[in-house]
Amino acid sequence: MFSQPTEDAANTAEVTEEELAPTDLEDAVDEPERVVPAIEFRDVHLSFEDNKILDGISFTVRRGETKVILGRSGGGKSTTIRLILGLLKPDSGQILIDGEDITEYSEIEMMTVRAKIGMVFQEGALFDSLSVYDNVAYRLHEQGVAESEVETEVRRMLKFVDLEDAIDKMPAELSGGMRRRVGIARALVGDPQIVLFDEPTAGLDPPTARTICELAIKLRDLEDVSSIFVTHEMKNLEYLSSEYATVDENGEVVFEMEGEKICLINTEIVMLKEGKIIFTGKDEEFAATDDPYILKFVRGK
């Protein structure tokens, strides 16, 4: 997936949107799908019985953009992600995927939408009865892809999450972090254009967590993937919002810090509080905020 990066970093790390060259704008018109957001929430409400979980949520995730969703535990982050996949239906409001209103879609209609979305579940959600190989291969097996092709793809994905040795193991034999990484490999098979990460780094050691963030950055900057990254960890936020991936002259992927010249515009933070969005914006704005709730969330006290 990352062997032949097609887009250069300039595409994703422009100074500001307004400074797009006129030719770029024409390109945008030529490719209407670039201006249509990958994910859009319009005033979404959802309650479980008397419990109001989402109370008028609106946001968009553009193509090639990453939205980092922050919020306290039980704040409705996983619920938001489940809505995108149509695993739950909102009480009111609309959800659009690539401009398609999926709110009223039936389970069967949802299947075509889900085909372009990869989801990393908070608890891994691996199939217990299938080996690691079959878990990762699941989507390809369902599509009836030839076994030789499946095997190459599965090995490549497992190498990517550094779990080649575990290929024949059953999920019960894996540690929590390994399960999570298998879940990531499973979600990324088939190169989905939208990837949803639900706390992918929770409970992992810092280097592994860093690897997962790098992975998300590579998807964003080199593969033009739109993603949602739910997390509690400020370290992840820092990686995602201040580094970008590019390919150096040797063809190696390198990570560079945003600086004076380049400011990352493809990562935004969304902060949830009591079912409402209380902040959307870049990390610089987030750091500069004086909202006491956000300050407490960042510092922990």
Add this chain to the structure above:
Amino acid sequence: MNLLKKFLFELQEITNLIIFAFLGLFKSPRYLKEIIRQMDLIGVGSLPIVLLTGFFTGGVLILQTYPTLVHYGAQAEAGRAVATSLIRELGPVLSALMVSGRIGSAISAELGAMVVSQQIDAMRALGTDPNRKLVAPRIIALILMLPLLTVAADVFGLLGGGIVAKNLYGLDYNLFITSVRNGITTEDILGGIIKPLFFGLIIGSVSCYKGLSTTDGTVGVGRSTTSAVVLSSIVVIIFDFFLSRAIQSIFDIKPI
């Protein structure tokens, strides 16, 4: 009122489950391998308990009825007595109850555990309809295997009856077999095979529904397992009455 509402709701949900599962059969991918795996698990796996049940039921039928038959001087009809009750009633119903205990609980526990560990969600997220991948193969395997299991139970029941009659009461095997053959009709055998088809459908759909509608974590899995077995057993027994009546009138069976 609330109970009635709940009942109607569950009935509707189970009907939907069956409809979706069967509609899915006509679309690819077809989960043929999964059906065969379930047939092996359900059919071959349940064979020992069903055979044992059949054997001892046949045995006990002779044990209890033979003295009465002697009283009326009708000991030659012993085979007929076992055969009719076994093939018409006890074979189908007891096999269904054993299978609902063994397979119904397994199905709802497995699906329930998949619900609480979000595997069902993951499956849907990966573009697979659980009705087609999980529910349909199980229901079909049950519908196909339960009649076979029932026939096996019937055969072993007759065997058990014959052995008890010979060894405890000294009835000749030939006499027993002749009376069995005189006693049962084609209608009995057909009826005894039609019933388990429906019982398989009941056990499969009730257990899958209970499993998939699990809530409240692992505690919920236990609860849905219990209610899957209880509900499917009760529905089997109630349905058996109406099915027997229907079969009687369809085949025009008159009291002898």
